[in-house]
Amino acid sequence: MTLITLRDVGVAYDGYEALEHVDLEIGEHDFLGVIGPNGGGKTTLVKAILGTIPHSGTIRYAPELFRGGERLIGYMPQISDFDRAFPISMQEVVLSGLQGRRGFRSRYTKEDRAKATALLEEAGIADTARKPIGEVSGGQMQRALLCRAVIADPKLLILDEPANFVDNRFEKELYRTLQELNRRMAVVIVSHDIGTITSVVKEIVCVNRRAHRHRSNILTEEQLRNYDCPIQLVSHGHIPHTVLEHHPGDGCCDGE
Numbered sequence: 599m600t601l602i603t604l605r606d607v608g609v610a611y612d613g614y615e616a617l618e619h620v621d622l623e624i625g626e627h628d629f630l631g632v633i634g635p636n637g638g639g640k641t642t643l644v645k646a647i648l649g650t651i652p653h654s655g656t657i658r659y660a661p662e663l664f665r666g667g668e669r670l671i672g673y674m675p676q677i678s679d680f681d682r683a684f685p686i687s688m689q690e691v692v693l694s695g696l697q698g699r700r701g702f703r704s705r706y707t708k709e710d711r712a713k714a715t716a717l718l719e720e721a722g723i724a725d726t727a728r729k730p731i732g733e734v735s736g737g738q739m740q741r742a743l744l745c746r747a748v749i750a751d752p753k754l755l756i757l758d759e760p761a762n763f764v765d766n767r768f769e770k771e772l773y774r775t776l777q778e779l780n781r782r783m784a785v786v787i788v789s790h791d792i793g794t795i796t797s798v799v800k801e802i803v804c805v806n807r808r809a810h811r812h813r814s815n816i817l818t819e820e821q822l823r824n825y826d827c828p829i830q831l832v833s834h835g836h837i838p839h840t841v842l843e844h845h846p847g848d849g850c851c852d853g854e
């Protein structure tokens with residue numbers, strides 16, 4: 599089942615086209631790695647999918663992606679986007695993942711709190727539950743942000759550069775956790791770390807103003823060296839290069 603369908607989506611910042619003509623479908627079992635050069639539009643694509651930025655074209659959300667009025671998309675932001683001086687506890691961070699359902703004003707139930715505690719325990723950071731977020735490590739904060747992203751049982755989990763600024767141990771643990779989560783939800787992960795994510799994800803989406811989905815997670819050595827090359831072809835056209843796979847009409851390698 600397709601959860602989200604993007605058709606001819608574009609995003610412009612003050613006239614600058616950060617994304618154009620993006621067609622993409624996200625299915626319920628997908629595990630997509632979104633890669634591309636700096637400034638290629640990966641975060642912009644995530645914002646468009648989350649509906650936090652105006653776009654042209656259409657983005658359709660399947661009815662199955664909703665529970666009541668709540669849209670079942672979990673989002674884990676870049677840790678640098680999160681204000682660590684904000685005076686809340688780790689447990690409150692996790693509980694705030696329920697705001698889509700409860701609204702900002704309503705109180706959390708006993709069950710909500712029990713669920714937050716269970717998630718913190720699973721993540722191995724139960725002892726930080728009452729700590730203010732300014733007093734925990736980057737890795738602990740990341741784990742709490744992941745708990746927050748999944749507490750509402752989303753059908754799609756989106757992570758933007760989750761392995762930035764954290765230790766290797768968290769990174770390995772995160773990828774294992776994501777593979778487990780992928781049994782019950784779609785996962786979309788934005789990453790610079792192409793070497794690692796290709797072994798974790800099922801398919802790769804290259805983003806460089808346009809988006810190209812490759813129906814494989816395999817990249818050749820050459821592509822690993824120049825991993826934005828398939829998408830450079832899109833922007834520049836006639837550069838001779840090996841690309842992942844030809845998709846007729848996707849502009850990837852048909853000399854557009």
Ligand SMILES: Nc1ncnc2c1ncn2[C@@H]1O[C@H](COP(=O)(O)OP(=O)(O)OP(=O)(O)O)[C@@H](O)[C@H]1O
Nearest residue numbers: 611612614616634635636637638639640641642643
């Ligand atoms: N709020 C904004 N106002 C103006 N331009 C923006 C804004 N946000 C992003 N851009 C520009 O849009 C383009 C795409 O940015 P985006 O952050 O989506 O890329 P990215 O692929 O996520 O980059 P990175 O890998 O560096 O995180 C860049 O040229 C960026 O400078």
